[in-house]
Amino acid sequence: MKNSKSTIPVNKESLLKPKERTLAERVMDVFRSWSVVFVGVAGLFVWHFGVIFSGIQNYILPGPLDVFEGLKIQLQDSLFYSHLWVTTQESLAGFFIASVIAMVLGTAVSQIRIVEKAFMPYIAAIQTVPKVALAPLFVIWFGYGISSKIVMASVISFFPILINVIEGLNSADSERVRMLTVFGASKGQIFRKVKFPSALPFIFAGLDIGVIFAILGSVVGEFLGAQRGLGVLLIQTQYNFDIPGMFAVLIVLSLMGLIGHTVIVLLKRKFAFWSMAQ
């Protein structure tokens, strides 16, 4: 049966133009893009009025305005910046040391059979030890200075990075390895051209965790014995019942973590672009 013409007049031009959004739809679009901000502001409101109406004491849970005051006080105190600098140094140093050792050891374990057989059982075992418990030992070995915190940061961030390096290097698609082999590639070339790039998405996932753990390790180390650092500041504000001050330090620590994470994500976007979800 032939395609019969409709009795309803069809304007071809208007058919092909995208439909205009109605007012209601446009309001919803704005809502969606700004919803994140709405939730944040709403949260602040709930926090602010919740604290007032519940009558909760300032030294248990201060309201957002008090926390903001506390933050201002800290940021105007020059001592704060020396604490911040110490913790930053410890985290960065610990992270870099952990990353380098994890990359080297991870490569050896995944590429050299005998290293894998000899060391993997021990790595698997040590992974289960709560490394935070080692902090007092490190203070005895390395003192109250910055070194024991750097060791702590390295040890805590090391294992997640190592496991991801190993996992990543072992993840290389066997078809890709076969392809390179057929075209005459040596083992070294296969490593550089396929195995290592294949591992990058995993490695960045490990570094993402590692950067947070490095900050964590520094702060926990500072709790147990230090003269300077945000962990020390946290203990001091606790001792002084300066709860807004504590919150301020926590906010700064969160920001540090956020910055570290963002840097890793940007690096991942540049060097492991093919693994980013659409």
Added chain:
Amino acid sequence: MKSDSSKNDRSFDLIQGTSSGVPWISIEGLNKVYFSKKSEPTHALSDINFSIKQGEFISIVGPSGCGKTTLLNILAGLLPKTSGSAKIAGQEVLEPLKKVGMVFQAPTLLPWRTIRENIMIPAEVQKLDKESHLQRADELITLVGLNGFENKYPNELSGGMQQRAGICRALVHSPAVLLMDEPFGALDAMTREYMNLELIRIWQESNQTIIFVTHSISEAVFLSDRVIVLSPRPGRIAEILDIEIPRTRDLAIMTSDQAGVYVKRIRKYFNTTSVIE
């Protein structure tokens, strides 16, 4: 006979034919046995003998388990043979030979490289002259019709286009033989037919020797000068057919009686439990 190409001053023709009498590819008394700790040894290939002239298009067909992929992998240097001899351009295959190009069922392009960078892989790995091979890569890209996509990444190309890039990659270093392991198996039927025509075109313009493994009997008959039929358990040559359909073949030929005779003859060797086309 393949059509005479008068435009013969091609940079593709870098491989000189061997003097008459010496086959380009020769397999003699080839055997492959898989040994296993837990069960009986598997005799995958038994006493395989054939030779191929330069520029020939050969297909290998057979039911599952006949050893056709094993044979290809031995020629590619990926699998060691148990006994016998496999020579390509006079050289015994003991490990991957640099003069071999291979196309796999999955395109296996590296996602972090552009199409051109992927195509350059054999030249890069074998440390061949960059300038001349970049030029060859561009010629191949034009030949397969991927112009405009050289700087794109594999995930931006369709399956058929990726496979075409895989073919360029396998040809960039002017290999003595192109090994193809069911390269169009993952494509839809129409793309597959199109790729068959493209492959013939590439072959006719380049004097390339091709060994093509496939499940599809009709594909083998359409593409090849000769078809080697393997039968399984153990894998051995059942027959080698000369396909005397004149070139240039079009798809309509495939429904002709002449082609049908070949297809029927080959199909005899496939028992009813195999998947056939």
